[in-house]
């Protein structure tokens with residue numbers, strides 16, 4: 001393929017930034033006939049390495065679908081989703097499972113911890129399952145970063161919601177994934193615990209060069225990111241670098257007003 005034929009991303013990373021993951025003309029359609037929904041409509045976007053990117057947009061705009069397609073949790077209808085140089089559509093189920101296990105970290109709104117395991121066992125579980133050697137230095141650093149050193153022997157029920165989410169963040173970080181996808185990670189937390197978790201995610205980007213992509217409804221949460229991309233009706237409509245919560249809120253209001261008049 002000639003270079004001219006390579007589709008350029010409509011929302012590329014900044015010039016000097018390496019790309020950790022990207023979508024090119026990515027489409028996702030659910031259902032057919034009367035129940036047909038175009039959840040993603042030709043989305044092109046790059047997610048820069050060692051950066052914290054937030055995905056925002058109104059309910060139903062396609063945020064979770066984009067994240068799920070990029071993370072190999074859902075198949076795409078058209079276009080391409082890549083992690084590094086791996087084209088997800090070309091992987092079979094087994095290869096996708098391995099990619100998610102070895103190269104991707106997840107943080108969900110529900111903390112998804114195993115109740116019978118201690119915090120430490122939850123953190124190391126993915127590596128145990130993968131048969132990977134524990135990187136003790138990394139683990140120590142992660143545990144210190146998320147402030148869990150005194151809680152490692154506790155089970156999830158003995159931890160607050162904020163602490164449980166910190167365990168989930170530590171679990172995602174410990175395996176040193178190429179990219180972490182976080183879906184509303186503060187959705188179940190009070191604002192103080194939420195701020196802590198967001199601070200740790202940001203710290204992992206700054207101190208450990210982690211790449212984080214986070215779906216959120218919350219302009220305050222998006223204010224922790226380096227960049228916000230805005231989705232509306234399955235399309236990326238705008239982006240904001242070095243966002244503040246106020247600037248994000250202002251942009252969201254403008255989209256909502258435009259949506260009401262169009």
Ligand SMILES: Nc1ncnc2c1ncn2[C@@H]1O[C@H](COP(=O)(O)OP(=O)(O)OP(=O)(O)O)[C@@H](O)[C@H]1O
Pocket residue numbers: 030031037038039057058059060061062063064065066217
């Ligand atoms: N499994 C599915 N089957 C059918 N339609 C779906 C499915 N998942 C999502 N959709 C539809 O696709 C569109 C985008 O949904 P998605 O969950 O990605 O939006 P979202 O921006 O994450 O919304 P929210 O903020 O409410 O979580 C919506 O219209 C939704 O109803």
